[in-house]
Amino acid sequence: xxxxxxxxxxxxxxxxxxGLLNRISAIFQRRHINIESINSSVSEIEGVSRFTILVKITxxxxxxxxxxxxxxxxVIKAFYHTDDETIYQESCLFKVKSDLLFNERxxxxxxxxxxxxxxxxxxxxxxxxxxGRKSEIELLHRELSIFGILQFTRSGRISVTKEPMExxxxxEAFQQ
Amino acid sequence: MKETQTIEKTDxxxxxxxxxxxxxxxVRCLLAEGVDILYGYPGGAIMPVYDELYKYQDKIHxxxxxxxxxxxxxxxxxxxxxxKVGVAIATSGPGATNLITGIADAQIDSTPxxxxxxxxxxxxxxxxxxxxxxxxxxxxxxxxxxxxxTKASEIPEVLAKAFxxxxxxxxxxxxIDITKDAQFDEFDFKYEKCTGIRSYIPxxxxxTTALKAAAKLINEAKKPLVVWGQGIILGEAEAEFKAVIExxxxxxxxxxxxxxxxxxxxxxxxxxxxxxxxxAPNVLTxxxxxxxxxxxxxxxxxxxxxxxxxxxAKVIHFEIDPAEIDKNVKTEVAVLGDAKxxxxxxxxxxxxxxxxxxxxKFKDLYKIEVEKVINGDLNPTKEGLTMxxxxxxxxxxxxxxxxxxxxxxxxxxxxxxxxxxxxxxxNITSGGLGTMGFxxxxxxGAKMAAPHRExxxxxxxxxxxxxxxxxxxxFQTKVPVKIVVLNNDFLGMVRxxxxxxxxxxxxxxxxxxxNFITIAEGYYIKAKKVTKREDLAAAVKEMMDAKEAYFLEVxxxxxxxxxxxxxxxASVSDIRLS
Numbered sequence: 001x002x003x004x005x006x007x008x009x010x011x012x013x014x015x016x017x018x019g020l021l022n023r024i025s026a027i028f029q030r031r032h033i034n035i036e037s038i039n040s041s042v043s044e045i046e047g048v049s050r051f052t053i054l055v056k057i058t059x060x061x062x063x064x065x066x067x068x069x070x071x072x073x074x075v076i077k078a079f080y081h082t083d084d085e086t087i088y089q090e091s092c093l094f095k096v097k098s099d100l101l102f103n104e105r106x107x108x109x110x111x112x113x114x115x116x117x118x119x120x121x122x123x124x125x126x127x128x129x130x131x132g133r134k135s136e137i138e139l140l141h142r143e144l145s146i147f148g149i150l151q152f153t154r155s156g157r158i159s160v161t162k163e164p165m166e167x168x169x170x171x172e173a174f175q176q
Numbered sequence: 177m178k179e180t181q182t183i184e185k186t187d188x189x190x191x192x193x194x195x196x197x198x199x200x201x202x203v204r205c206l207l208a209e210g211v212d213i214l215y216g217y218p219g220g221a222i223m224p225v226y227d228e229l230y231k232y233q234d235k236i237h238x239x240x241x242x243x244x245x246x247x248x249x250x251x252x253x254x255x256x257x258x259x260k261v262g263v264a265i266a267t268s269g270p271g272a273t274n275l276i277t278g279i280a281d282a283q284i285d286s287t288p289x290x291x292x293x294x295x296x297x298x299x300x301x302x303x304x305x306x307x308x309x310x311x312x313x314x315x316x317x318x319x320x321x322x323x324x325x326t327k328a329s330e331i332p333e334v335l336a337k338a339f340x341x342x343x344x345x346x347x348x349x350x351x352i353d354i355t356k357d358a359q360f361d362e363f364d365f366k367y368e369k370c371t372g373i374r375s376y377i378p379x380x381x382x383x384t385t386a387l388k389a390a391a392k393l394i395n396e397a398k399k400p401l402v403v404w405g406q407g408i409i410l411g412e413a414e415a416e417f418k419a420v421i422e423x424x425x426x427x428x429x430x431x432x433x434x435x436x437x438x439x440x441x442x443x444x445x446x447x448x449x450x451x452x453x454x455x456a457p458n459v460l461t462x463x464x465x466x467x468x469x470x471x472x473x474x475x476x477x478x479x480x481x482x483x484x485x486x487x488x489a490k491v492i493h494f495e496i497d498p499a500e501i502d503k504n505v506k507t508e509v510a511v512l513g514d515a516k517x518x519x520x521x522x523x524x525x526x527x528x529x530x531x532x533x534x535x536x537k538f539k540d541l542y543k544i545e546v547e548k549v550i551n552g553d554l555n556p557t558k559e560g561l562t563m564x565x566x567x568x569x570x571x572x573x574x575x576x577x578x579x580x581x582x583x584x585x586x587x588x589x590x591x592x593x594x595x596x597x598x599x600x601x602x603n604i605t606s607g608g609l610g611t612m613g614f615x616x617x618x619x620x621g622a623k624m625a626a627p628h629r630e631x632x633x634x635x636x637x638x639x640x641x642x643x644x645x646x647x648x649x650x651f652q653t654k655v656p657v658k659i660v661v662l663n664n665d666f667l668g669m670v671r672x673x674x675x676x677x678x679x680x681x682x683x684x685x686x687x688x689x690x691n692f693i694t695i696a697e698g699y700y701i702k703a704k705k706v707t708k709r710e711d712l713a714a715a716v717k718e719m720m721d722a723k724e725a726y727f728l729e730v731x732x733x734x735x736x737x738x739x740x741x742x743x744x745x746a747s748v749s750d751i752r753l754s
Contacts, residue, residue, distance in 0.1 A: 015375050019312055019322070026317045067499030073321045073341055076375040174374040 005056050007036070008080045009088060009159050010066070012051040013043060013167050015074040024051060024075070027068045033057055037090075037156030045168055048076065054157045077170060081161055088159035092137045093119070094128040094144055095151035101126055104147055114140045125150060193364035198328030198354065199224035201365050202292065203232050205335040208367045211263050213237045213254065213624055215247035215617075219267025220307060222294030224359035239624070239653055242645035244271050246617035248278020249643070252287050253621030256604045257579055257629070259412065261288040261342050262621060268295045269307030272353070273314065277611055279349045280318040284608030285433060286410060288347035290338045291315075298326040298355040311353050320348030328361035332368070340370035345378025346497045347410060380498055382513030382521065389509045390492045391525035393466050394424055399534045401457065401464035401489075402426045403449055403478075406433035406607075407471010407496060411515035414438065414600050417470065420519050425530040427538055429457035431472045433607040436597035440576065446538045450478040451742045452589040455549075455751060456541035458742065461486050462749035463537075470494040471515045474504040475608065484747035494518050548753040549739050554594065560733030561709055563587050563662045567594040569716045570632060570660070578630040579604060581622055583615035583639035586668035589738045591634040599629075613642030619657045620649055630658070630720065637663040637689050644695065650725045651699040658719050659696075659727045664734050665689055672737045696727035703727040 014020050021040060028035050036054040043050035057065075062080050069078040098121060100107055111118065116130040130140055137154055196204070202225050206214065216238060218226045229238045241247040244266040251262030262282075266275055272293040282289045296305040312324050321341045323334050331354070338350040394400055408417045414437050421428045421438075427446045430437065438445055447454030449461065461467065467489040472478070479485040482504060490508040493501055494515060501510045511518050553564030567590060570578065576596035582588040582605040597603060604622055606614040619633035640661050650657060671685040696703035702722060706715045712730070719726045740751045 018324070019316060022313060022316050030317070064499070064503055067501070067503070071497065071499045073373065073376045171374055174372070 003058050003060065005058055007054065007056050007083060008062050009083070009086050009157060010051070010053040010055065010069070010078060010080050011159070011161070011165070012053065012069055012078045013045075013076040013165075014049045014051065015076070016047060016049045017074050020049075020072070020074055021051070023072050024053075024069055027065055028055065031061070031065070033061070033065075039156035039158050041158070043167070045171070048167065048171075052156065052158050077167055079161070079165065081159075085163065086159040086161050088157050089131050090134055090137060090155055090157050091129065091131040092141075092152065092154040094130070094140075094149055095125050096128065096144060096147070096149060098122065098124055098126050100147050107144075107147060110140070110143045114143075116140060193366040195362055196365045197224065197228075197360060197362050198331050199359040200228045201328065201331045201363070202335065202354065202359070203228040203236060204365060205332055205367055206263065207232070207235055208369070209261070209335070209339045211236060211261070213239060214263035214265055215239045215241050215250040215254075215621065216265030217241060217244050217247060217267070217271060219271045219294065221268035221296055221356050222265065222271070222292075222359075224356065225265065225292070225294065225354075238265075239620070239649065241617060242648045243643065244274035245277050245613065246643050246646045246649065248275050248282070248289070248291065249611075249614050249617035250621035250624075250649075251289050252278060252282055252614075253581060253604055253618030254625040255287050255289055255621075256618070257601050257622040257631075258625040259410075259601065260625070261290055261339055263290050263292070265292045266294070267307065268293060268311070269309045271307075272311040273309055275351070276314060276318065277609075279315055279351065281606050281609040281611045281614065282349035283318045283320065285606065286347050286406060287349065288342040289349040290335075290342050291349060291351045293351065293353045294359070295324065295353045295355045297357045299357070301326075301355070311351065315351045318349070319351050322351040322353070324353040324355070325358050326355050328358045329363040331358065332365060333370075336368060336370040337373065340373070341376070379496060379514045380512040382511060382518050386509055386511045387518065387521055388525060390468075390494075390511050391522055393490055393492055393509060394426070394468060395527045395529075397466035399460075399464045400424070400426050400466045400468060400531065401460060402428035402468045402470060403431065403457070403461075403472055404428060404434045404437060404470045405431040405472025407494070407515045408434060408437040409600055411471060411496070413471075413514075413516035413519055416516050416519035416523070418442075419523055420526065423523060423528055424526045425528075425535070426468065427457075427531070427535055429454070431475070431478055431607070432592050432605060433603075434472060435592055435603035436600050439598045440596045441598075447542075448592060449748070450475075451480070452593065452738050452740065454542070454593070455545035455740050455753065456538040458740070458748045458751045459541055460537060462488065462747065464489050466490050466492065468492045468494070469505075470519070471496070473500045476504070479504060480742045480748045480750075481745055484749070545740065545753065553590070558733070560736075561706070561712065561730060562736060563590040563732050564594050565709070566660065566662060566712065566716075566730050566732070567591060567634070569712055571596040573716050573720045574630055574632070578602070578632045579622055579626065581605065581615045581619040581631060581633045583633075583635040584610045584612045585636045585639060586664075586672065586736070586738050587634055587636045587662040589669075590662075612639035615639065616643045616659065617646045617649070619659070620646060620653070620655050623655050623657045624653075632658045632660060634660050634662065636668060637661055637665065637692075638667045638687060640692075647696060647699040647701060651701060654724065656722070656724050658722070659725070660719070661692060661727070661729045662732050663689065663692070663729055664732050664736070666734060668736075669738070671735070675735070675737065677743070692727070692729045701725050701727050703729070705729040705731070707731045
């Protein structure tokens with residue numbers, strides 16, 4: 001097993017319960033592992049939540065952590081995947097002064113080239129939304145920061161796997 | 177804020193619902209789960225439940241401990257000797273936080289326990305109200321499951337889940353926090369036991385291929401070694417385990433929590449592994465060709481340095497918790513599942529064997545240990561009393577039938593090394609967490625759960641004073657526990673390490689003790705102190721014969737060390753005899 005650290009996307013299917021985020025993040029904290037990003041949302045199954053957690057660790061560590069996550073009573077199933085095995089995206093918002101949009105021609109090109117979307121424009125500011133890989137978002141951030149960014153925020157990674165995840169089947173098996 | 181649930185009459189066979197308060201529901205749930213005793217301490221936020229305990233006192237016995245930590249250890253002692261779920265109850269804030277040490281202890285030692293805490297009213301949550309603490313947040317890392325109840329109607333389902341989770345699979349502690357308004361509110365009560373949770377697989381399926389592969393390895397082994405843990409006891413697999421090792425003639429060693437699963441005198445029992453375990457099983461761990469681990473978790477106190485642990489051996493791991501597989505030691509074959517079922521299925525696949533030559537190695541090394549360590553411990557010629565000879569005397573007089581409840585430190589290692597066990601569930605000690613103060617309250621719970629058994633607490637002078645207030649519980653309940661304090665006027669284990677690894681700089685380990693006899697007598701407990709060898713046997717006899725609680729203090733040699741010893745970070749085969 002590789003002893004080299006690499007990025008893993010952890011997908012955790014859980015019951016929707018207060019406190020579960022604490023329980024899961026504590027498993028990483030105990031081992032002094034930094035969570036790069038974490039996202040919690042509903043999943044494809046009604047009543048089932050899905051955590052998407054990004055960590056940079058060795059595969060050996062990853063396997064042990066998956067075991068400890070799955071051990072939690074309200075966790076249905078946990079998976080880990082490399083970037084090659086998933087389709088993933090991040091999303092971000094930029095708030096920029098509106099006059100720049102008219103005074104700096106370059107900005108319009110940047111927006112066009114980056115496939116960013118203008119969410120809203122008013123007299124004072126406009127808001128730009130961009131989804132994509134982290135590197136694309138970082139590039140856009142670099143380009144816009146030359147002109148000044150009023151506010152910036154980036155979401156955690158969300159991802160789906162190329163392989164099917166058979167959570168529904170597992171839950172059906174329990175019903176029987 | 178009244179609950180307005182309508183009576184469900186969909187299933188006539190189940191009991192008709194009844195309108196009761198949340199607090200009465202708590203007690204009714206406990207009764208439905210077969211709880212007849214619980215340990216706790218009242219306070220503001222749990223008063224409604226105590227009011228119901230008062231009404232139901234002919235059906236359920238509440239034991240007032242002198243500190244909430246004592247309640248958890250008593251519940252642990254109760255659970256460890258009986259196999260049933262122990263129950264502890266406390267109020268919010270400090271009452272709840274005082275439970276934490278016991279909960280952490282139960283978590284790491286897989287003890288089934290349900291803790292119920294009162295909480296401030298739900299409208300006050302998060303406002304820094306009087307005696308409010310986020311006990312759910314605090315207890316999350318040390319519970320198998322926890323849950324906060326803010327509505328009375330949730331109580332039956334949540335408590336049913338609590339007992340199911342605490343007891344099933346790999347057991348553990350569960351904490352249920354109930355707001356005061358949820359205790360007062362009325363609702364239509366109906367109780368159904370929990371039989372399953374969709375996200376929770378308590379016992380993983382046993383893979384037949386893995387089982388066959390395990391059998392093949394065991395059958396082909398020339399030098400097999402079994403290391404068993406508490407999984408045998410928790411899984412009530414003692415008979416199946418015995419059948420397996422007897423059929424294949426497997427030398428078997430135990431972890432501290434596995435002790436007593438088979439009798440000490442069993443011909444295949446080769447002793448304890450780990451830091452202060454026996455010489456032979458530790459040394460031969462690094463010589464065996466197949467290591468068969470059953471219901472144990474390769475704790476670092478067992479393995480010493482992992483880089484040099486059993487590297488020559490193929491490891492088979494029988495385990496109920498998938499997260500333990502490959503956690504510390506790489507396995508060749510992992511057999512997931514319940515120990516009782518797995519071992520039963522394994523038995524017919526095994527060949528009969530005796531491994532005579534291999535057994536001889538254990539005997540040879542045992543002889544060395546007897547000469548270098550055991551003789552000096554059990555038959556000392558020096559003037560001072562040894563802890564070992566006290567244990568020997570207790571063995572003699574109890575005929576190995578006593579349940580030994582030990583605290584943490586030198587006396588614990590001596591107790592585990594030398595106590596003779598003839599009955600399972602006889603070694604109750606804080607293994608994983610190493611909680612000083614565990615023994616006195618745990619002995620109370622153990623004796624209450626098994627009144628027919630002799631329960632002897634073996635405690636050091638340090639740990640004794642961490643929960644000494646529970647003498648009050650013993651006095652009030654008249655529970656006839658036998659308490660032995662092995663007093664060396666030192667925090668002995670730390671002192672031993674200071675001697676060996678810190679150039680004898682005895683930082684804060686010399687302890688000035690009070691008059692323990694006066695203290696015991698202050699609680700009206702019979703007490704005696706022994707300082708001379710010639711008085712020991714008579715004093716132990718008087719203690720064992722006593723029908724009521726008894727306190728025996730034995731002054732032992734101040735600076736004795738526990739050997740053998742695997743220094744931290746050393747290999748099991750580098751175990752020191754002196």
